[in-house]
Amino acid sequence: MSTLQLSLAIIGGLLLAGIVAYNTWTSRRNAPKRAVPQEAERGTAGSGAASDRLAEPALRQDPGFDGGGGVELTPGELQALDRGTDPLSEHAVDPTEALQMPVPSFSVERRPGLDPLIDVIAPLQPEHVVSGDAALSALPPTRRAGSKPFAIEGLNEATQQWETPAPGQRYQSFQAGVQLANRMGALNEIEFSEFVVKVQAFADAINAAPDFPDMLQEVARARELDQFASDHDAQLAFMLRARQAAWSPGYIQQNAGRLGFVAGAMPGRLVLPATSAAGLPPLLTLGFDTAAALADDPDQSAIRDITLSLDVAQVHRSEQPFARLRDVAKALCDAMDGVLCDQNGHPLPAMAMDPITADLELLYDQLDGRDLSAGSVLARRLFS
Known part of the structure; x- marks a missing residue:
């Protein structure tokens, strides 16, 4: 074999090896992110109690009777309908700390199952x-x-x-x-x-x-x-979209679990339990593709977006649910390399969330004035 032939063979081998390496790197880069093994997670979980202690699961119990679903509203639709929640302050604490902070307890009125108001x-x-x-x-x-x-x-x-x-x-x-x-x-x-x-x-x-x-x-x-x-119903929903690599169901569950989310009643659904009392509806709901959650090999399921939602009338204002939604959204975006979007997938700057604060506060006041305070037994029955 001549020197020229040997050189061409070496160059060809190196080129082939480079192509294989590049394809391998690209595949790994674009593969869905997977959950970190528990042993590895324990070794790096010393930064906060929220990373190694999850909230106890709480079953949603709609008061009195069952009900139908509602229509979710985007932030712009909410503002147009003159609604009202507690905002996330510009000086918000770290989300993992915020989710552990004691929430002022409130007393849900004890009324008979039947009430002449509704x-x-x-x-x-x-x-x-x-x-x-x-x-x-x-x-x-x-x-x-x-x-x-x-x-x-x-x-x-x-x-x-x-x-x-x-x-x-x-x-x-x-x-x-x-x-x-x-x-x-x-x-x-x-x-x-x-x-x-x-x-x-x-x-x-x-x-x-x-x-x-x-x-x-x-x-x-x-x-x-x-x-x-109808004029005072508000169901907020926001999308978290992956910037680059997709997420596996286990990766989503692991990151949400660090913030207190637990498995919901349906595949692809996680809930953040209320902190004030057992048996209340969840503060927030996190949802992703049900088919991906039920896949034979979930680690190979590629999920590019998840939904964070808040049913305003079902949660008492003292829980500060909208502020906590913003905390959770920021924490998940930072941890999972995601971006917060509206329901159509358009990125939402932080300032776009601020006007909802005043709308939700007004909504709370109007519900209070009708004796249908958000999170009360009657409100949970009416808005079901």
């Missing part, structure tokens, strides 16, 4: 005291009238408290109610008629006389309440 209520007076077992056997099989939650309560003879009928108790009177409005809309005439039929059947079974309010007045009241709710 329910049509029909009293039922039986001729004699009714046992809880008899009342239970007479209850209608479903707890809805159309799309509206429906319930019957009894006045306990011993405690003089309204409650859902229970075995072994005795009740001297009853009241039936159907919700005036929820995110499915206002109570209509058909739903009111279905309510009347169900209550009358129950009344006949326990030998009671129901006293129904005027249908037209209640339907008009439902429409007014539904209009108020």
Whole structure:
């Protein structure tokens, strides 16, 4: 082999090796980022307690009855609808510290399941005291009238408290109610008629006389309440988009877990539990592609964006949910090399978030003035 041939062979080999190395580097650079093994994470987790202690999972418990979903609003739509939350101050603390800071406790009012503020209520007076077992056997099989939650309560003879009928108790009177409005809309005439039929059947079974309010007045009241709710409903959603390499589900879960997020009820859903009391709706929800979460090999699933959302009416203002959303968004963007965007994928500068602060504060005040404070039992029922 001549010197020229040998030189060309060496050059060709080096060129081929370079191509292979470049392709390998490109593949690794563009591969979804994976979660750090727990052993390695423990070795570098001495910077804060939030990185090695996660919040206990909290199941969302919608008060009273179940409900439908709502429409998410972008920040611009929120501002246009004259809404109101607590802002993130310009002097915000570190997010991992903020998520551990004690939050002022608040007292959620203890009201009966039925309330004249958001329910049509029909009293039922039986001729004699009714046992809880008899009342239970007479209850209608479903707890809805159309799309509206429906319930019957009894006045306990011993405690003089309204409650859902229970075995072994005795009740001297009853009241039936159907919700005036929820995110499915206002109570209509058909739903009111279905309510009347169900209550009358129950009344006949326990030998009671129901006293129904005027249908037209209640339907008009439902429409007014539904209009108020529509004008003061706010569900904020923001997108976090990867700048370069995509993320794997495990990578997202690990970084969100350091900030207190825990697995939600559905694949691809993480929630930040409320800190003030157990059993309340989550402060924030983080969502990503369900198919990626259910993939046979999640580490190979490439996720380029996740969604952070806040259901304003479901969370009490003392939790400072919007400020915490901004803290979480910044922390995740920094840790995962992401950028905060609106729902259309357009990057959002920090100043674009500031106007929402005043809108949310106004919304909170307006809900308070209607006795439907954000995070209260009644607000959680109405905005469900």
